[in-house]
Amino acid sequence: MNLSEFEQRIAGGGRLTADEALELYRNAPTYWLGRMADGVRRRKHPDNTVTYIIDRNVNYTNVCVARCNFCAFYREVGHSEGYVLGFDEISRKIEETRALGGIQLLLQGGHNPDLPIAWYEDLFRTVKQRFPDFKLHALSPPEVIHLSRTSKLAVPEVIARLIAAGLDSIPGGGAEILVDRVRKQLNCYTKASADEWLDVMRHAHRAGLRTTATMMYGTVETDEERLEHMLRLRDLQDETGGFTAFITWSYQPEHTERGGREATGIEYLRTLAIARLVLDNFDNLQASWVTQGGKVGQLSLAFGANDMGSVMIEENVVRAAGAAYFMDDVEIVRNVEDAGYVAKRRNMHYDILGDPFFRSHDVERMLELSTAREAGDTSVPAELMNYPARSAAGKKQRSQPPTSPVS
Numbered sequence: 001m002n003l004s005e006f007e008q009r010i011a012g013g014g015r016l017t018a019d020e021a022l023e024l025y026r027n028a029p030t031y032w033l034g035r036m037a038d039g040v041r042r043r044k045h046p047d048n049t050v051t052y053i054i055d056r057n058v059n060y061t062n063v064c065v066a067r068c069n070f071c072a073f074y075r076e077v078g079h080s081e082g083y084v085l086g087f088d089e090i091s092r093k094i095e096e097t098r099a100l101g102g103i104q105l106l107l108q109g110g111h112n113p114d115l116p117i118a119w120y121e122d123l124f125r126t127v128k129q130r131f132p133d134f135k136l137h138a139l140s141p142p143e144v145i146h147l148s149r150t151s152k153l154a155v156p157e158v159i160a161r162l163i164a165a166g167l168d169s170i171p172g173g174g175a176e177i178l179v180d181r182v183r184k185q186l187n188c189y190t191k192a193s194a195d196e197w198l199d200v201m202r203h204a205h206r207a208g209l210r211t212t213a214t215m216m217y218g219t220v221e222t223d224e225e226r227l228e229h230m231l232r233l234r235d236l237q238d239e240t241g242g243f244t245a246f247i248t249w250s251y252q253p254e255h256t257e258r259g260g261r262e263a264t265g266i267e268y269l270r271t272l273a274i275a276r277l278v279l280d281n282f283d284n285l286q287a288s289w290v291t292q293g294g295k296v297g298q299l300s301l302a303f304g305a306n307d308m309g310s311v312m313i314e315e316n317v318v319r320a321a322g323a324a325y326f327m328d329d330v331e332i333v334r335n336v337e338d339a340g341y342v343a344k345r346r347n348m349h350y351d352i353l354g355d356p357f358f359r360s361h362d363v364e365r366m367l368e369l370s371t372a373r374e375a376g377d378t379s380v381p382a383e384l385m386n387y388p389a390r391s392a393a394g395k396k397q398r399s400q401p402p403t404s405p406v407s
């Protein structure tokens with residue numbers, strides 16, 4: 001392997017082939033990968049800025065029929081711990097988020113058969129009526145496909161209806177590894193094949209939405225399949241230019257059906273760095289400190305990341321699988337500045353919004369993560385009664401009086 005030849009090509013903005021990327025991913029020294037990735041990041045972001053967003057990660061339901069075997073978050077239909085958040089509960093979360101300087105919800109949830117598309121439309125309209133400037137970064141591609149199937153509408157029509165109701169952008173969740181061999185083993189092929197995931201993003205980009213892209217590695221995939229995933233994203237980005245950012249994280253195994261061990265910090269940094277080299281048409285790479293912890297998250301800034309993702313106000317999915325890292329505005333900025341960068345707040349489009357919020361506003365430090373609901377809260381939102389259920393358990397629940405006030 002002639003590293004100096006690669007150095008020249010990467011410095012000149014040249015593109016890596018699949019074989020070259022695999023060779024580097026497997027055999028290049030870690031420090032070298034970091035140095036190359038950092039060089040690309042500096043070329044794309046020469047102003048020494050590291051961005052982050054203040055938003056809130058809200059999971060509107062944990063009821064899911066997909067049953068991915070790497071997921072510790074979902075509950076089956078009819079399970080006593082299954083929940084659907086009410087419009088008022090979500091509005092309260094938005095009020096709390098705005099008080100902390102937040103500008104959007106990252107809104108994702110399970111594939112709940114008892115939530116028709118009208119429920120999503122009404123939720124989005126309610127949010128936009130109450131908080132006109134607040135952004136909805138919502139519904140990953142498999143959720144859009146789920147809605148397409150339950151509503152019997154084509155994906156472009158689902159996207160058009162969601163946009164009309166207030167959808168602003170789509171998060172890149174549910175990609176896992178975009179190779180069907182892997183998806184079948186993770187039991188996530190039926191929720192969305194690799195082509196289906198990419199096709200939702202293609203339609204979203206054509207409809208004018210910007211989206212992110214993700215990769216969860218560390219289950220059954222090979223190195224080649226990780227790179228195939230990245231190359232498929234690179235191809236779609238060449239075609240549409242609609243991705244704003246790439247985020248990768250390692251599989252979190254605790255409390256999952258699949259089990260196993262988590263990949264190490266070095267494997268994370270090498271994966272992040274090779275992503276920065278392969279995804280030459282992506283401007284932004286996020287550090288996944290939510291799964292890797294603050295210290296590796298900070299190191300990510302030397303391995304290709306130019307963004308610290310979101311402050312964590314609420315988190316349910318990763319915590320269910322054993323990781324509960326937590327940083328507020330103050331702590332993210334401390335890590336960014338300690339690494340030698342200038343911290344700036346951004347929106348989903350990576351437009352700079354300003355300096356850290358806590359420097360100009362009197363906000364309380366967050367000392368712990370919120371959850372979707374208080375433990376033991378099994379209340380059923382009153383507005384759910386307005387929507388037809390499909391499952392037997394859902395029909396039975398909706399034949400009983402609601403357990404929370406009508407909004």
Ligand code: SF4
Binds near residue numbers: 110188
């Ligand atoms: S990862 Fe998402 S789709 Fe899969 S089981 Fe969990 S909640 Fe359902």
